[in-house]
Amino acid sequence: MSEDSRPPNRLGRLLDRLSFASPVGESRAETWRENVLELGLRVCVVLGAVVYVPSVAVAVQSEKWVVTVVDTVALAAAVALHRARSAGYRFRAVTFSLVLYALGVALLVEVGPVSQIYLFGFSVIATLLLGARVGVLAVALNAASLLIVGLAGHGATEMAVSWHPTGPTAWVVITMNFVLVNFLLVVAVGVVLATLERIARHEREARDQLERERAELVAANAALDHQMRERQSLEDQLVQARKMEAVGQLAGGVAHDFNNLLTVINGYSELLLHALPEADDSRAMVAQVRDAGERAAKLTRQLLAFGRRQVLAPQVLDPNAAVASIGALLARLIGEDVRIATVLRPGVDRIRVDPGQFEQVVLNLAVNARDAMPTGGCLTIETVNLDLTPGEAPANWEAPPGAYVGLLVSDTGCGMTAEVRSRIFEPFFTTKEPGKGTGLGLSTVFGIVKQSDGCIDVYSEVGVGTCFKILFPAVADPARPPAPDAPPVRRGAETVLLVEDEPGVRGLARRALESHGYRVLAAANGADALRLFAAGGGIELVVTDVVMPGVSGRELVEQIRRTGAAVKVLYMSGYTDDAVVRHGIIDGVDAFLQKPFSPMALVRKVREVLDARPG
Incomplete structure (x- = not known):
């Protein structure tokens, strides 16, 4: 004492x-x-x-x-x-x-x-x-x-x-x-x-x-400094997210307009190629137009992916099987200078994602890794089960606690500086020479992952390499077996109400359907379509654009269904920023066709919708 x-x-x-x-x-x-x-x-x-x-x-x-x-x-x-x-x-x-x-x-x-x-x-x-x-x-x-x-x-x-x-x-x-x-x-x-x-x-x-107060003040200052750094980080993330969202909205709007134009260009190019004799010299010129249109269509799909406005058809799949199935394609795409190593751990959980978009994510990351290793190196693709506990995930992931499947794509390339790393997901940002890249590869990956309820992070050191880490929520449902090859398209004789405000797209779609036996009633807007439907004529399918002046495609379908008509619906659009369309796709109520589409894709989708059993 x-x-x-x-x-x-x-x-x-x-x-x-x-x-x-x-x-x-x-x-x-x-x-x-x-x-x-x-x-x-x-x-x-x-x-x-x-x-x-x-x-x-x-x-x-x-x-x-x-x-x-x-x-x-x-x-x-x-x-x-x-x-x-x-x-x-x-x-x-x-x-x-x-x-x-x-x-x-x-x-x-x-x-x-x-x-x-x-x-x-x-x-x-x-x-x-x-x-x-x-x-x-x-x-x-x-x-x-x-x-x-x-x-x-x-x-x-x-x-x-x-x-x-x-x-x-x-x-x-x-x-x-x-x-x-x-x-x-x-x-x-x-x-x-x-x-x-x-x-x-x-x-x-x-x-x-x-002295105690000084120590408390030092601790409080340290805590305040930590909070200020966290707040600055969150503000930077918010600014980046808003910037990405604004660019995504702009990209989605541009892609919509492009898709309408590309539907006409690519559609008529395909019809013209089918109509021209094999010996016709102009087939080569038409093929060049079609190829250019397809490249442009791919570019608009990347814009839609970044803006998270594309329609996805998610299904349960095994990520190990999905990665293994594109092994040969990866080998051709990467080249011989880069060694590909896959670490696919057995027992990895299944995920719910659009198979085509999952493949696009892997391919885009592989191409990015290849370009980072011009003199060769090693590309490693890994899958692993992860359980996130509260507070474990980085703040920028916004991932709630739970079970996830991790997809890790790493390379031994040149790496990235912190400044480059902070901008890699921006559209059109690239460090490659002019003509060597569009700057949409990683932004497409970002959009697909976010739209699939996943999260993505990147770690990189200059001179060491880069690792992209993607998390998809794990699901317990069984994986869906791969779909069989599509059979030849069967001709039809049903009556189709076609509603499209873009004349070029409307004309192409009418020509494609009529060439396969369908009776087509074409309308330039929702009001004309309602008058045609009220006039009767045994309409069995409504093919309508989503966004139109006046009465939209969604409102048109709602008014038709209020009459009690058991009509089937196929939506089409250049962008999909419409919650009703996504809801319909998820529940299997209505079908959707993404622009730009080819005449054959339209005919196949129409046949698929008409042959489908009522839900």
């Missing part, structure tokens, strides 16, 4: 009560002198009264009337000063000091040198109460008083008592006076020391408290 924590003994409690419970208040650096004064007056009143009675009795018996008067005046003065607190500290301190001085001089004259204790007490009390300068003056006054008394013939040999009545009574009285003054000085000095110790303890406690 430390000294400060020990319980005080009786003497300690007495001193504490005498010294620190005074009306002045707590013992502080600016009040300790007031406490010393109050203590001195209390001691003089209490113990002085005890000493006064025998002192006066001895003085009267010895006919020392001066001693009797001086003792009486001194005790009365102590009582008066103790009660007169309103008189002010300095007045009371000076008066108290002078009382001790007068008492000491009178007793020195009447009793002898033994009374020098009062003069010594006077100088010490004056120093404590009034400061060092007054103390020096008090010492000088004592010296002068002793010298004058001695020269006047009233002194005696050192420490000899000039007045010594018979019996021990005088010594008892002298001892009591000595104890009075000695106790006064000891306790006064004790108060000063206790005050200094308490001040030192308070200073130490304040210093410790300051």
Whole structure:
């Protein structure tokens, strides 16, 4: 137990009560002198009264009337000063000091040198109460008083008592006076020391408290700095996400317009190739037009993938089987300079994703890795089961806890700087030479992964390589077996209501359907389509664009179905930012055909919808 924590003994409690419970208040650096004064007056009143009675009795018996008067005046003065607190500290301190001085001089004259204790007490009390300068003056006054008394013939040999009545009574009285003054000085000095110790303890406690507060402030600053860095990171991610979303919306809108044009270009190119004889020289020119249109269509599909506006047909698949099935294609695509290593762990969970888009993700990442290793290297494709616990996933993943399947594609290429890594998913951003890339490969991967409820992260070191880590939510459903090869398209004779506001697309679709035996009622907008449907004619299928001026494709279908007609529907659109269309695809209620489509793709889809059993 430390000294400060020990319980005080009786003497300690007495001193504490005498010294620190005074009306002045707590013992502080600016009040300790007031406490010393109050203590001195209390001691003089209490113990002085005890000493006064025998002192006066001895003085009267010895006919020392001066001693009797001086003792009486001194005790009365102590009582008066103790009660007169309103008189002010300095007045009371000076008066108290002078009382001790007068008492000491009178007793020195009447009793002898033994009374020098009062003069010594006077100088010490004056120093404590009034400061060092007054103390020096008090010492000088004592010296002068002793010298004058001695020269006047009233002194005696050192420490000899000039007045010594018979019996021990005088010594008892002298001892009591000595104890009075000695106790006064000891306790006064004790108060000063206790005050200094308490001040030192308070200073130490304040210093410790300051150190603790400084440590807490350092910790708070560190936490605040961490929070500010996290907030800055989140703000950067938000800005990046908004920028990507804005670019995605722009890309989706551009892709929609392009798809309408490409539907016409690619469709008529295909029809023209089928119509031209094999020996016709113009077939090569038409083929060039068709090939250019297909490349443009691929570009718009990448834009739609980045903007997450393409229609997906997700199904449960085995990621190991999906990666293994494109092994030969990867080998041809990557070349001989790059070694391909697959680490497909057995027992990997299944995932729900569009098979074609999953293949696109793997191929795009493989091509990116190949371009990062111009002198050769190693491309590694891994699959692994992962269980994310709360707080484990990076903040930018936005992945809730649960079971995931990880697809890791890494290379030993040149790596990327932090600046490049922060922009790799932006559309049209590329570090390749002009003509060597479109800058849409990784942005397409980003869009497909996000639209498939996955998340993607990248780690890269310059001169070491790059690793893309993709997480897809794991599912427990069994994998769907691969679809068989499509049979030849069967001709039809049903009546089809075709609704398309773009004349070129409408004309191409009508020609393609009629060439396969269908009866086509064409409308340029929703209002015309409603009039044609109301006129009757045994319409069995409505093929409609999604976005049209006036009545949209969705509203058109809703109005037709309110009539109770059991008509089937095939939506077509250049973009798919329409929740009803996606809902229909998911639930299998309505079919969807992505633009640009070929005439044969349209005919095949129409036949598929008509032959499908009602849901």
